[in-house]
Amino acid sequence: MKICVIGKFEVKVLTRNEHCPPHVHVFFDKGEMRLEFSFVHNDFEVYDTKPIKNEPLEKEIDNLITALKKKEILDMIRMRWDKIGIGTCLENKYWDLKKKAVVDKVDANQNTSQILKASYNISDSKTIIRLKNYEDDIEVML
Numbered sequence: 001m002k003i004c005v006i007g008k009f010e011v012k013v014l015t016r017n018e019h020c021p022p023h024v025h026v027f028f029d030k031g032e033m034r035l036e037f038s039f040v041h042n043d044f045e046v047y048d049t050k051p052i053k054n055e056p057l058e059k060e061i062d063n064l065i066t067a068l069k070k071k072e073i074l075d076m077i078r079m080r081w082d083k084i085g086i087g088t089c090l091e092n093k094y095w096d097l098k099k100k101a102v103v104d105k106v107d108a109n110q111n112t113s114q115i116l117k118a119s120y121n122i123s124d125s126k127t128i129i130r131l132k133n134y135e136d137d138i139e140v141m142l
Helices: 058-068 071-083
Strands: 002-006 009-012 023-028 031-036 045-050 094-096 101-103 112-121 126-131 138-141
Touching: 002 058, 002 071, 031 058, 058 071
Parallel strands: none
Antiparallel strands: 002 009, 009 023, 023 031, 031 045, 094 101, 094 112, 112 126, 126 138
């Protein structure tokens, strides 16, 4: 599903054989790049580029990411990802209650709890997280 065109970059959420982590495919004249996004923060990072020798310049990537972080575009990306049925990809990760962020299992401590379930509420632009051993859900406004 095409999301948008920004300069020389065509941004899509593909619908077949997709997998975690959440990402968009960015096609350009010399290759393809995948950018990872999240359901708990509003940033992107380069996941990979094919072929690596054709990775766009850092400034081009920064400009692309700035454009993709606009609320209406990022909301559309999350909505399309959610629509293909993969979900938030947060289950079995760990939530740090003090940092209010996802952390790796190796960084888990007394302030962290395993994420049992997470869902994205499109209309409110928020992620609802259910934690192990906690009654109340965590709501992350995006």
